[in-house]
Amino acid sequence: MGQEGVKFLDGSPVMSALTGDTIAPGESLASVTPAITHEDVARARDRDRVLAARRKGGPLSKLRLLWLLLGPGILVMLGENDGSSMLSYAATGARFGIGFFLPFIVLTFVMATIVQEMTVRLGAVTHRGHAELIFARFGPFWGWFSMVDLAIGNFLTLITEFIAIRAGLGFLGVKPWVAVSCSVMLLYFAILTRRYWTWERITLAIAAFNLVFVPLAFMSKPDWASIGRSFVFWKPLSGGANETLLMILSTIGATVTPWMLFFQQSATADKGLTRSDIKFGRIDTLLGATLAAAAALGVVVVTAPLFARHMAPANFQAAEFAQALQPVIGRFGSILFSLGMVEAGLVAAITISASSAYAFGEVAGKPHSLNLTLREGRAFYSVLFLCVALAAATALIPGLPLVYVVMTVNVVAVLAMPPALAFLFLLANDKEIMGDLVSPRWANLLTAAVVVLLTSAGVLFGVSVIAPKVFVALAGHL
């Protein structure tokens, strides 16, 4: 057992950070600390393995440490490569080709990494979730605003995940209600392990399938020279201002959204990361962003031939994309594409529902951990089950304008991001809770740049809706 966190001063009694009781040297901590819970025991087991790997030292144990500590970063990034994001990337590739959006997608993942790194620090230092910190530090007035944003955004996004699952399996001839029911069952199965570690590993295993879009990009035999050129020469977009801005906002919304902040901070705390693990948390986030960016670029590349063939993707769902891509990547490739959409929806449904349940538990003061037994975490698991069931049922409503819902959800996510980033920014710079781990100046500058970029994109979109002639006039002057 390690002694991390138990600090005795030489020869003098110390105050227990846990109870405020005075502990004399040599006195058992157990005699003065309050009762531990199953959640504590489960988390301590995970920490034991981390502490053992850290004690060993050497390159192999570094790798083992990475294996033990990665999870929240990869899950949040691959989770955000969700059904609606993948459909958005696919629509982007089919509508605009690769010229503008390949570098732009890389930029959005850089933004996501900057933002998510702050949640790692906050979770590891405070051991609290994002919603809990907002309520505690800013009070219920601001807390409820952010909770309402999160609840509405999460519910709408969850619906789109089941739309993607339904559409993806629809390509294989699976009936909508069977597709949605099976995915709900799989999601419940992951949760019913009642162990954060097991839940995380099951979800990571499913999320690995997100990378199927990378070989699919190769199967589409892309023009590598033009891909390379797209990174060197950033081409302007063609098309109407409103449509273009909608696509840009949708692409940003496919990468940075409020639920990611809540999920990664809560998962970091639930996993039990500490200050000494922050470096690995950063690697986890960067690795997740790299993998997710590769998959996102893969989708744009694989759907770009549809742009060359002048196909209109306006009303495409996952199944239509898979169908349209069949001449490009073959039947097997199309099946993989539709299964990739199913995976994207499934992993996002798992992570987004978890973020809702974490936030609810943190705000309501109920136990909130994936290490809880069903009895202990009755409220936590009920929220999780309920929001999944409601979203799944909504996705089965016939006649929903699916692609339109998907685009709108992504746009709303971008619009809700600046207020969410303001809370994150204030918390990450809060010396009282972060101590010496407050954000450095360069991180603050980058965060401010992200906020300005997101807000400007939103304002431009607003102008394009209210006064589209402004853009026409501007284009005439240029």
Next chain:
Amino acid sequence: MNEPITPTQNSDRSSPPDLHADVVASLEPDQLVAAKARSFPRRNLAASEVFLLFSLRIYLLFMIAIVIYQIWVNIR
């Protein structure tokens, strides 16, 4: 409720008295569930921070209204 483990409950990890000490040793003091029950104190927001939060809130409400307007226009 997050139920405490009493000394009479067995664990596959170690005996109950050891379990308690082991868990406390493995986790940082403020990682324990009991410690998390204590909330962080509320902070006083500076006027500039309140202005920032209100501005972004108004921005969001305005932009959501625009999205609803666009949906309405498209439906028509």
